[in-house]
Amino acid sequence: MCENNSMSILLQINNIKKAYGPHVILDGASFGVAEKQKIGVIGRNGAGKSTLFNLLIGTEEFDSGEINVHERTRIGHLKQEEKFSDADIVLSYLIEQSGKEDWQCAKIAAHFELKNELLTTRVLNLSGGFQMRVKVSLMLLREPNLLLLDEPTNYLDLRTMLLLEKFLINYKGAFMIISHDRRFIKNTCKETLDIENGKAYHYPGVLEAYLSFKKEKLVTAQKYNKKQLEKQKHLQKFIDRFGAKASLATQAKSKAKQIKRLKTIDIENTLGTAVINIPKASTKQGLAFVLEDMAIGYGTNLVADKINIEIYRGEHLALLGDNGQGKSTFIKTIAREVPTLKNSFKSSPNLRVAYYDQHSSVKLNPKETVESYLSLQAAGNFESEQIYKMAGDFLFEDSDIKKPVSVLSGGERARLCLAGIFLQAHDVLLLDEPTNHLDFETAEALAMALAESNATIIFISHDRTFTSIVADNIIEVKDKRVKRLFGDYDEYLEELEKNALNIGNTAQALVDDKAEKKRKYEDEKKSKKDLVRLEKLLARLNEERDDLLKYFEFNFDKPDSEKYLRLKEVEEEITRVEEEWLVVAL
Numbered sequence: 001m002c003e004n005n006s007m008s009i010l011l012q013i014n015n016i017k018k019a020y021g022p023h024v025i026l027d028g029a030s031f032g033v034a035e036k037q038k039i040g041v042i043g044r045n046g047a048g049k050s051t052l053f054n055l056l057i058g059t060e061e062f063d064s065g066e067i068n069v070h071e072r073t074r075i076g077h078l079k080q081e082e083k084f085s086d087a088d089i090v091l092s093y094l095i096e097q098s099g100k101e102d103w104q105c106a107k108i109a110a111h112f113e114l115k116n117e118l119l120t121t122r123v124l125n126l127s128g129g130f131q132m133r134v135k136v137s138l139m140l141l142r143e144p145n146l147l148l149l150d151e152p153t154n155y156l157d158l159r160t161m162l163l164l165e166k167f168l169i170n171y172k173g174a175f176m177i178i179s180h181d182r183r184f185i186k187n188t189c190k191e192t193l194d195i196e197n198g199k200a201y202h203y204p205g206v207l208e209a210y211l212s213f214k215k216e217k218l219v220t221a222q223k224y225n226k227k228q229l230e231k232q233k234h235l236q237k238f239i240d241r242f243g244a245k246a247s248l249a250t251q252a253k254s255k256a257k258q259i260k261r262l263k264t265i266d267i268e269n270t271l272g273t274a275v276i277n278i279p280k281a282s283t284k285q286g287l288a289f290v291l292e293d294m295a296i297g298y299g300t301n302l303v304a305d306k307i308n309i310e311i312y313r314g315e316h317l318a319l320l321g322d323n324g325q326g327k328s329t330f331i332k333t334i335a336r337e338v339p340t341l342k343n344s345f346k347s348s349p350n351l352r353v354a355y356y357d358q359h360s361s362v363k364l365n366p367k368e369t370v371e372s373y374l375s376l377q378a379a380g381n382f383e384s385e386q387i388y389k390m391a392g393d394f395l396f397e398d399s400d401i402k403k404p405v406s407v408l409s410g411g412e413r414a415r416l417c418l419a420g421i422f423l424q425a426h427d428v429l430l431l432d433e434p435t436n437h438l439d440f441e442t443a444e445a446l447a448m449a450l451a452e453s454n455a456t457i458i459f460i461s462h463d464r465t466f467t468s469i470v471a472d473n474i475i476e477v478k479d480k481r482v483k484r485l486f487g488d489y490d491e492y493l494e495e496l497e498k499n500a501l502n503i504g505n506t507a508q509a510l511v512d513d514k515a516e517k518k519r520k521y522e523d524e525k526k527s528k529k530d531l532v533r534l535e536k537l538l539a540r541l542n543e544e545r546d547d548l549l550k551y552f553e554f555n556f557d558k559p560d561s562e563k564y565l566r567l568k569e570v571e572e573e574i575t576r577v578e579e580e581w582l583v584v585a586l
Helices: 049-057 089-096 102-110 116-120 128-141 157-170 184-188 207-242 248-259 327-334 369-376 384-393 411-421 441-453 464-470 487-553 563-585
Strands: 009-020 022-035 038-042 062-069 075-077 146-151 174-178 191-196 199-203 287-298 299-314 315-319 353-356 430-434 455-462 473-478 482-484
Touching: 009 049, 022 049, 022 062, 022 174, 022 191, 022 199, 038 049, 038 184, 038 287, 049 062, 049 075, 049 146, 049 174, 089 102, 089 116, 089 128, 102 128, 116 455, 128 157, 157 184, 157 487, 174 184, 184 207, 184 441, 184 464, 191 207, 199 207, 207 248, 287 327, 299 327, 299 455, 315 327, 315 464, 327 430, 327 455, 327 473, 353 411, 369 384, 369 411, 384 411, 441 464, 455 464, 464 487, 487 563
Parallel strands: 038 174, 038 191, 075 146, 146 174, 299 482, 315 455, 315 473, 353 430, 430 455
Antiparallel strands: 009 022, 009 062, 191 199, 287 299, 473 482
């Protein structure tokens, strides 16, 4: 249970149960979220994390239990499916959808580098990463005090992710984040909620501390149970040996009672960790690919040209750059999924190449089973036993083998595609966002396997932990150029974080300056109105005072106490209004 007595509760979930047919997802989950809590939601694929969010925003119904959302709670949910029309211009779209002033929209947008000419650009002309920035800006303009972010970094380029991370670190409200990116969770969240075996376990600390605590708790419980079982065996031996003897019958009964009192700690089924084995590539040395003055793109749309790169066998290359710059186009070209626009590249003879793109799992035949898909991918190179072992390595249990693809989660489909690739030996692995939809345990198991592989690997990933483990060299796609960079990934990341921080601060300063100028203008306009109002009031009061003085001048022999009191009031009011006029005027 997430409780915080010093802060108000925003929502409370009690004993929620949710099942899809016989498959139970949530079984008595309970927790609460208070103001300003920053919670990382973790759990294996299919554990129920996204289902939980869908229940909270009302797009799905739960079977039993209760969800209490406080009347002051304003939930912000990042809508991946939010559509844009041809007429939507960034700034006008934000103004129209949020109902906020232009300077307010520009201020929020500036956090994500949406400024200057980008504010007057058609949304559909932006890259996917910048369209996501528009969605995030709109969500924040609606002023939620509880954000629910389900894999917000999926399909974001690295720079956009860093900007989102920077914003969340400084965000004053509460949020819950589902993410397979361990570093993203670590940098933004202060607490952890683990969805496992249908329950919700809250830990009031960061992810790394929780994982250590969870491991230590499991080891402690296992050691305790082992000791209890040893005691039970020892007592049972006494009963078996002496229970039939009348002289020791009483002692035997006492030992039996002791056995009943020796309770063990219930340990729920712990989820397995993927064990990924990548078949060895050919041990040949030398060049895998040679790209000379190559151009890539689609038809008349040039994505990048003047590409001159040599890629050696066994290299592990991270393909980096903002969304829309051409990373996926480059990797598709090397996979021969799209033709080059100029000068085709050369490759080493008989290279066995595997290509995994971020949409591979969507292309699966929904009627195919796990077993039939893997058998087809094995292409007769593996026995059934080896196919089952590969399925098990990717966390498909015996009961999953006959499941059709249609009932698999996004993460399970991604694992199935990867398992199919590794049922064959490949010299080159081309991987476009292979960690999307994988939980971070599986993503890191994949990273370790790839890091140890002797295959040539070219991959795209926004997952910093994954990239740091796998990459030994970098290729950057930027401004219609594809080139190698000197230095390692951590150095590249450090420089990018520094630039993102500087750009974000500069953009914010520009917007703040604009907002400040507008506030000054509004203040000056208000001051002028106040001056006019005060001057009119002062003229009326002076006129009334003059009339009263004239009355007393011509009627000195006719005292009037009411007029005398009114004269004092008017003179006091004149003094007050003159002082206010001076404050406004100066």
